[in-house]
Every structure is written in C-alpha cells, then in structure tokens.
Amino acid sequence: MGTRAPCQMDRRALIGGGFALAIGTYPAKAEDIESITFDGLYKSFGVLGFEFADRVRALKSKRVKMTGFMAPPLKAESSFFVLTRQPLAICPFCQSDAEWPVDIVVVFLKAATPAISEGRRVSVTGVLEIGSTIDKETGFVSQIRIVEADVQRF
Amino acid sequence: MPRFNTSSAFPLRKAALVTLILTGWLGGAQAQTIYPIDRADILEGSKFDFKVEFPDAPKPDAVKVTINGASVESVLGKAGTFIESEEGQKHSALWAREVSLAPGRYVVEAVQGDAKKTVVWNVFPASGPRKAKNVILFIGDGMSIAHRTAARILSKGWREGKYDSELAIDDMPNMALISTSGNDTIVTDSANSASAYTTGHKSCVNALGVYCAKNALSLDHPKVETIGELVKRKTKMALGVVTNTEIEDATPASMVAHTRRRSDFNEIVKMFLEVKPDVMMGGGSPNFLPKTTPGSKRSDDLDAIAKFREAGYTIATTKTEMNAAAAAGASKLLGLYNTGNIDGAFDLRLAKKGSVSKFPDQPDVTEQTRAALKILSANPDGFFLMVESGRIDKYSHSLDWERAVFDTIMLDNAVKVAKDFAADRNDTLIIVVPDHTHAVSLIGTYDDNRPGQLLRDKLGVYDKSLPPNYGPLDADGFPTDVNTSRRLAVVFGTYPDTCDTGKPFMDGERVPSVAGADPKTFVANEKDCTAPGAARKAGNLPFEANTGVHSADDGLLTAMGPNAEKFRGRKDNTFVFRVMAEALSLGGK
Numbered sequence: 001m002g003t004r005a006p007c008q009m010d011r012r013a014l015i016g017g018g019f020a021l022a023i024g025t026y027p028a029k030a031e032d033i034e035s036i037t038f039d040g041l042y043k044s045f046g047v048l049g050f051e052f053a054d055r056v057r058a059l060k061s062k063r064v065k066m067t068g069f070m071a072p073p074l075k076a077e078s079s080f081f082v083l084t085r086q087p088l089a090i091c092p093f094c095q096s097d098a099e100w101p102v103d104i105v106v107v108f109l110k111a112a113t114p115a116i117s118e119g120r121r122v123s124v125t126g127v128l129e130i131g132s133t134i135d136k137e138t139g140f141v142s143q144i145r146i147v148e149a150d151v152q153r154f
Numbered sequence: 155m156p157r158f159n160t161s162s163a164f165p166l167r168k169a170a171l172v173t174l175i176l177t178g179w180l181g182g183a184q185a186q187t188i189y190p191i192d193r194a195d196i197l198e199g200s201k202f203d204f205k206v207e208f209p210d211a212p213k214p215d216a217v218k219v220t221i222n223g224a225s226v227e228s229v230l231g232k233a234g235t236f237i238e239s240e241e242g243q244k245h246s247a248l249w250a251r252e253v254s255l256a257p258g259r260y261v262v263e264a265v266q267g268d269a270k271k272t273v274v275w276n277v278f279p280a281s282g283p284r285k286a287k288n289v290i291l292f293i294g295d296g297m298s299i300a301h302r303t304a305a306r307i308l309s310k311g312w313r314e315g316k317y318d319s320e321l322a323i324d325d326m327p328n329m330a331l332i333s334t335s336g337n338d339t340i341v342t343d344s345a346n347s348a349s350a351y352t353t354g355h356k357s358c359v360n361a362l363g364v365y366c367a368k369n370a371l372s373l374d375h376p377k378v379e380t381i382g383e384l385v386k387r388k389t390k391m392a393l394g395v396v397t398n399t400e401i402e403d404a405t406p407a408s409m410v411a412h413t414r415r416r417s418d419f420n421e422i423v424k425m426f427l428e429v430k431p432d433v434m435m436g437g438g439s440p441n442f443l444p445k446t447t448p449g450s451k452r453s454d455d456l457d458a459i460a461k462f463r464e465a466g467y468t469i470a471t472t473k474t475e476m477n478a479a480a481a482a483g484a485s486k487l488l489g490l491y492n493t494g495n496i497d498g499a500f501d502l503r504l505a506k507k508g509s510v511s512k513f514p515d516q517p518d519v520t521e522q523t524r525a526a527l528k529i530l531s532a533n534p535d536g537f538f539l540m541v542e543s544g545r546i547d548k549y550s551h552s553l554d555w556e557r558a559v560f561d562t563i564m565l566d567n568a569v570k571v572a573k574d575f576a577a578d579r580n581d582t583l584i585i586v587v588p589d590h591t592h593a594v595s596l597i598g599t600y601d602d603n604r605p606g607q608l609l610r611d612k613l614g615v616y617d618k619s620l621p622p623n624y625g626p627l628d629a630d631g632f633p634t635d636v637n638t639s640r641r642l643a644v645v646f647g648t649y650p651d652t653c654d655t656g657k658p659f660m661d662g663e664r665v666p667s668v669a670g671a672d673p674k675t676f677v678a679n680e681k682d683c684t685a686p687g688a689a690r691k692a693g694n695l696p697f698e699a700n701t702g703v704h705s706a707d708d709g710l711l712t713a714m715g716p717n718a719e720k721f722r723g724r725k726d727n728t729f730v731f732r733v734m735a736e737a738l739s740l741g742g743k
C-alpha cells in the first residue's frame with residue numbers, strides 16, 4: 001500500500017462513495033422490492049444442471065434486491081459486473097487460469113459506475129432476468145441477471 | 155515510489171524507441187520464424203504443423219525454404235500453402251499441416267532476401283520393441299520439494315531426525331531433476347508445462363498442443379500431436395484422464411487439446427469428444443451442458459453429456475456412481491463430480507468447507523485412480539493413464555500450504571494404488587512429476603507456547619524447530635488435527651499484500667488478497683489481519699498479482715518400471731514425453 005500513489009486511490013474512493021450515496025436515496029418504495037439471496041436462488045443444484053427456485057422464477061421481470069460481492073471488473077468504471085457469493089481472490093477476467101464460480105449473477109447497471117472493491121459487500125437493485133443469454137459486447141454467458149440496476153455499498 | 159511516475163516512465167519509453175530504431179538499422183526487420191522451433195525433439199511419425207512466418211509480408215517468389223537442402227515437398231510430402239499477408243497481418247506464412255518425419259537430423263532453412271534463418275530438429279526413433287504395456291503419469295501440479303517434505307512429516311511421522319516410513323512417491327528407483335521453462339519465458343504455466351509432457355514440444359504460457367505463432371485466433375496456431383491422440387491413432391490401448399480440477403483445465407486438457415488459450419473450455423470439451431479418452435474424471439461439468447440448461451457455461455447448444463452417452467459412456471456424478479460403474483465392468487466412464495474443482499483432501503476430510511456441503515459424495519484422487527485402473531486394466535492391449543493432483547498448485551497460489559500438502563498426501567496414496575497394481579507385473583511405467591514448482595519452503599515450526607505476541611515470536615528455527623504435535627493419523631495417513639499448538643512453519647517466497655496467521659484456514663481456503671481500489675491492484679485480506687499475532691506483509695509481486703506465482707526451480711521426478719532408468723541427472727520436461735513414447739513404441743506403425 002505504501003508504494004502506491006495515495007491521492008489517486010483516495011480520489012476514486014471518494015467518487016465511488018459519493019455516487020453510492022446519491023443512488024442510495026433513490027426513491028423506490030421498499031415494499032415494492034423483494035430480496036433474493038444466493039442461498040435461495042436454486043431449488044436443486046447438481047453437477048448436470050440447476051433448477052431455479054420457484055420463488056425466483058416467480059420474480060422474473062420484477063424488481064428485486066440482492067447482496068453479494070462485486071467481482072474485480074475489467075475496467076475501473078463499468079456498466080457490467082459479476083455479483084458473487086464470496087469475494088473473489090482471483091479475477092477470471094484478468095487471469096486465464098481462473099474460472100468463474102457457477103452461482104453468479106450478472107448485473108447490468110443503468111449507468112457506468114466506479115468499482116466498489118476491497119472485498120466489500122454490495123447491494124444491487126434492479127429487474128430480474130432469467131434464461132441463457134450471451135452478452136454481445138463481452139461474449140459472457142449468463143443464466144440469471146439483474147438489469148437496469150443500481151448498486152451501492154451494503 | 156509512486157507507481158505511475160511520469161518522469162521515470164518517459165525515459166523508459168524513449169529507450170524503447172531508440173532500441174526499435176537501432177534494431178531497424180542493424181538487423182533489418184525481425185527474422186523469419188520457423189515452427190517447430192530450433193532444437194525441437196520430435197517423435198518419429200508424430201503429426202505436426204510446419205509453419206514459417208516471413209516478416210514484411212513478402213510474395214512467394216521472394217522466399218525460399220529448404221529442409222536438409224531439399225524442397226519442403228520432397229521431405230514432408232507436401233509442398234505447403236503460401237499465404238501472403240496472412241490474416242491481413244504484416245507477415246506471410248508457409249504452412250504444411252499434419253506432416254511427420256522419419257528419425258534423423260533435419261536442418262530447416264528459410265531465406266528471405268539476405269536474411270537466412272536456420273533451425274535444427276531432432277526426430278527421435280521410438281519404434282523398437284514395446285517395453286511397457288501400461289504407462290501411468292502422475293502430475294502433482296506445482297508440487298515442490300517443501301510440499302513433499304511436509305507431506306512426509308505429516309503423513310509418515312518424524313522421530314530423532316528420521317522418518318518412520320517412506321512416501322510412495324519417494325520410494326522409487328529412478329529420479330531426475332526436471333526443468334520446466336517454456337520457449338518464451340523462464341517461468342511457465344500449467345498449460346505449457348503439461349503440454350511439454352504430452353507432446354514433447356516446449357511452447358509458450360497458456361498454450362496447449364500448439365506453437366505460439368502470429369495467428370489471431372487461439373485455435374489457428376500450428377499444432378503438435380498429443381500423447382492422447384497418438385495412443386488413440388496408433389494403438390488399441392485404453393486412455394484415461396483423471397484430475398481433481400475441472401477436466402477442461404490445463405493439465406487434463408493437455409492430453410487432447412490444441413489451443414493458444416487454455417481458457418477455451420468450451421472448445422476443449424469438443425476436443426475431448428474428438429479424442430474420446432475411455433476414462434475421463436474431474437470437475438467442471440458446466441461446459442458439458444447445453445446453454446439452455448441452467449448452470450451451463452456453454453455458448454452453444456452442444457449437449458456433451460448426451461454425446462458421450464451416445465458413444466457408450468457411463469456417466470457418473472458421485473463417488474457411489476463411479477464405484478458402481480467400475481464394479482459393473484463399464485469400459486467407458488465420464489465422471490464429473492463438481493461444477494468447479496473437486497474439493498481437496500483437507501476439505502473432504504477435515505474442514506468440510508469449499509463445496510463439500512453442495513457435493514457431499516465426491517471421490518478423491520486416490521479413489522478415482524483405483525476406479526480408473528479397474529476400468530482401464532481390462533483392456534488386453536494396455537493403457538495410458540494421466541492422473542493429476544491439481545490443487546497442490548491452486549492452494550499454493552492462495553498460500554494455503556496445509557491444503558496443498560494434504561493434496562500431496564492424496565497424490566501419494568494414489569501412487570501407492572498404482573504401485574500395488576504394478577507390483578509383480580514389471581510391465582507398467584509409473585512416473586510422478588510436478589509440472590512446475592512454487593517458491594515454498596519449510597523453515598521451522600510455530601509454537602503457540604513460545605513467549606511473545608507476534609507471529610515471529612512464535613517461530614522456532616534451528617534448535618527451536620521442534621517437531622509439530624499434529625493429531626493422530628487416520629487410516630489413509632492424513633493427520634486428524636492440524637490446528638494444534640505446534641505446527642510446521644511453511645512459507646511462500648512470493649505474495650501479494652497479505653497477512654500471515656501461521657495457522658491452518660479451517661473456515662475455507664485462504665484468500666490472501668482482495669481487489670484494491672485501483673483497478674487491477676490487490677490489497678491484503680483484512681479478515682486475516684485481525685487474527686491474533688497476524689503478520690502484515692507488503693507484497694513482493696507486481697501489483698496486479700493477487701496470489702503467489704510459479705517458480706522456475708526444477709521439479710523432482712521419480713519413476714519406476716520399464717524405461718524408467720532413462721531418468722537421471724537433469725532433463726528438460728519434454729524428455730518425459732520421449733521416455734513414455736519410447737516405452738510404448740509410439741513411433742511404430
């Protein structure tokens with residue numbers, strides 16, 4: 001840490017914090033939004049495939065809230081990131097021998113957002129999408145997504 | 155010193171520019187590149203792609219290629235195809251694909267104007283009488299000397315300076331130091347290093363079964379034949395690939411794959427489908443599922459599970475199913491026991507973390523080896539089996555030495571199973587080798603009863619390095635408790651910013667660092683820094699490294715059985731391929 005230019009990091013942290021604060025006051029009514037968890041995503045989780053939980057299927061196309069960890073992103077500011085159950089020690093984007101965990105949720109943000117990092121938990125609010133999709137820009141395959149999302153520190 | 159100091163970065167850039175200009179003045183443009191490269195050792199009759207790249211995109215009449223002074227066609231049987239400005243790039247290429255050669259020395263010359271590039275190939279014979287019916291290649295991924303020593307202390311016991319018994323991997327008649335560099339770098343990765351064992355060719359980081367040419371797409375690079383393909387093309391032997399990593403991961407993939415990029419998992423599954431090893435076991439099921447199946451990582455509709463089933467494979471997803479298939483006399487088995495890597499021995503036996511609760515019936519490498527041998531040994535023509543204990547490396551990356559050493563003991567138990575199989579036969583070559591090493595050392599013991607508060611106060615070295623007081627061994631030689639008051643002090647020489655605790659990580663694999671605020675930088679995982687006596691360390695690696703890295707230290711190979719006597723002194727990793735190919739006479743018709 002002592003060898004890094006400290007002012008650069010502080011500035012980014014400040015921007016990130018300020019942004020999160022602004023969207024944290026987004027005027028969505030709490031009762032409109034159902035929370036989902038990594039533990040509640042699947043009703044069966046096997047080697048040959050998963051089945052999404054009935055509750056999660058029922059929430060398809062509805063606004064949901066979910067907490068997890070932001071995987072190290074490709075760029076400092078991005079409108080796309082991967083939400084993981086645990087903080088990732090290894091960035092699969094960055095290292096060729098790293099593989100994504102299977103139970104990830106892909107998040108598409110309303111606007112490019114600075115990465116929230118240092119292993120912090122984040123909270124994501126947005127519309128739940130289910131079904132296999134390949135992101136045109138990155139080629140990333142996902143089965144479950146939260147789109148039009150906002151993110152803030154948990 | 156700030157990392158992005160413009161005043162120091164600028165002179166560097168200027169220096170690079172000057173170097174470029176000088177190169178232009180002195181040597182003309184960069185030289186022609188010939189694949190296979192200089193000093194390649196090539197198995198007679200094995201297939202390879204011959205490629206020459208000419209800089210500055212010349213026309214075909216501006217270049218000339220000869221082999222031993224004769225035309226390419228007269229030696230390789232194919233004139234090859236000349237591609238001007240290949241892929242729109244600034245080079246032209248001559249390709250002759252899937253060629254092979256008889257034993258001998260071959261001098262390849264590529265002339266372009268005044269510039270001449272020469273490489274020499276040694277095509278070695280391997281068509282004498284077959285020496286071995288079976289070959290079992292055990293790869294301890296990243297297994298270094300300290301892993302071995304610690305495994306011996308943990309598993310075999312230490313008393314008055316001697317061990318109570320031997321590890322199976324130590325108790326072998328032949329031994330050699332193995333150098334693992336690639337052709338591009340001193341320190342390499344598990345793709346390139348495994349590929350050296352399975353093809354006999356050194357290549358570059360991240361490459362499997364190809365040389366790293368200028369081609370843009372990962373699947374377009376010049377290929378060399380793998381031992382999996384050779385066994386299937388030239389013999390009636392059975393073929394097995396067993397790992398506790400994802401089956402698409404570098405080491406198992408090296409048995410079948412040709413790609414410049416090891417992370418081409420979906421393509422690698424297709425390559426497994428083409429070669430069809432009789433036994434395939436590991437983790438990594440999502441790349442076998444069509445994209446419509448939740449949990450799939452494929453981007454297409456290929457249902458590889460269905461394809462293998464159609465080809466007569468029994469599919470096993472648990473240890474129980476694996477053992478049932480072996481007992482029922484299955485001749486083809488695809489065992490996928492986890493969506494990711496199979497949990498290591500430390501979690502399967504002691505901590506029960508990782509994905510053990512999600513996948514409670516996973517086999518370990520020893521159990522997989524036993525099942526694989528039962529199936530493969532039914533083939534009257536013999537078998538080739540590669541077994542990898544792959545997480546020795548992964549746990550060493552995460553600086554979690556207890557988990558790495560438990561998986562070393564697990565490998566040792568698997569080797570014991572193989573040695574028991576081979577015992578009275580004298581027809582089975584067994585090789586145990588790492589693919590590369592880690593900077594890891596055993597330097598003493600941590601003793602909680604030593605005075606002081608800091609981790610270094612607890613460290614006993616020299617006359618204070620008393621033996622550890624780990625719990626009693628279970629039936630398979632694993633200690634039943636490692637979270638005791640006196641523990642081995644195993645240290646890593648490479649690390650990001652991190653906090654050492656000197657204790658085993660009972661709550662799950664160590665996470666040495668987490669993403670920092672700056673993009674692609676990593677900082678210590680504060681969770682570990684709050685442990686009593688934790689020692690904070692400033693990383694000694696480049697800032698983008700988030701785990702420990704491989705080392706170029708030689709690895710130790712041990713071997714027994716027919717042709718094992720070839721292993722002595724120091725050898726390049728490519729030599730392992732040669733010994734196996736000779737033992738099986740893979741150069742023959």
